Amino acid sequence: MSRKTYTLSAAAIVATAGLSFSSADGAGAIAQDAAALPAASEPATTAQELVEIVPEPTVFVSEEVVQPVDETDASSSTAEGVTGATSLRELVSMVDAPDTMSEQMRCLAGAVYFESRGEPLAGQLAVAKVVINRAEDRRFPASYCGVVYQRAQFSFVKNGRMPRIKSGSAAWERAKSIAHIAHDDMWESEVDDAVYFHATYVRPKWSYRKQRTAQIDTHIFYR
Numbered sequence: 001m002s003r004k005t006y007t008l009s010a011a012a013i014v015a016t017a018g019l020s021f022s023s024a025d026g027a028g029a030i031a032q033d034a035a036a037l038p039a040a041s042e043p044a045t046t047a048q049e050l051v052e053i054v055p056e057p058t059v060f061v062s063e064e065v066v067q068p069v070d071e072t073d074a075s076s077s078t079a080e081g082v083t084g085a086t087s088l089r090e091l092v093s094m095v096d097a098p099d100t101m102s103e104q105m106r107c108l109a110g111a112v113y114f115e116s117r118g119e120p121l122a123g124q125l126a127v128a129k130v131v132i133n134r135a136e137d138r139r140f141p142a143s144y145c146g147v148v149y150q151r152a153q154f155s156f157v158k159n160g161r162m163p164r165i166k167s168g169s170a171a172w173e174r175a176k177s178i179a180h181i182a183h184d185d186m187w188e189s190e191v192d193d194a195v196y197f198h199a200t201y202v203r204p205k206w207s208y209r210k211q212r213t214a215q216i217d218t219h220i221f222y223r
Contacts, residue, residue, distance in 0.1 A: 097176030
């Protein structure tokens with residue numbers, strides 16, 4: 001730690017020591033005499049005495065910082081913690097599928113509808129997750145519609161177009177709800193990282209080079 005050195009005139013120290021402390025007026029005289037001392041920046045003209053002031057070392061006290069934790073875990077990603085649903089079927093019944101959808105969400109719901117409307121809900125959610133995972137993967141287009149309409153990827157797409165959807169059907173309502181659940185990550189899927197799938201009655205050549213993650217009903221999923 002650095003040390004500071006203060007220089008006082010010896011004559012000034014002697015003059016100060018000889019002052020009388022017998023009255024209050026004497027105290028005023030001390031203040032006046034002190035004001036008359038040369039400033040620190042002025043050069044000393046008489047013999048000097050060095051008075052060294054050594055500051056005491058700073059003491060640091062280490063204490064444990066305890067951050068209060070909210071007992072309610074607001075970051076829970078499970079549907080039970082967010083919506084109170086205890087099953088995917090219950091969650092689907094709780095999610096209101098909007099009549100008006102964005103183009104991207106319609107593409108996502110369309111993939112669920114045409115690829116897996118006859119599958120169990122877990123299988124429909126898995127198909128939606130594959131579309132979403134592809135849209136987040138650099139190897140594929142960066143949007144749901146781009147993924148769905150990518151050439152030779154989904155067999156239901158004909159000449160770059162999606163077939164007509166029976167918009168009043170229960171299957172379409174479920175597909176819209178599943179798309180919403182998958183998009184908002186409201187329910188965990190067992191194929192969370194899959195980017196490929198095919199039906200069990202076919203065996204494409206690419207499947208031998210991929211890592212199988214799960215089979216749900218008539219679909220096998222890979223990453």
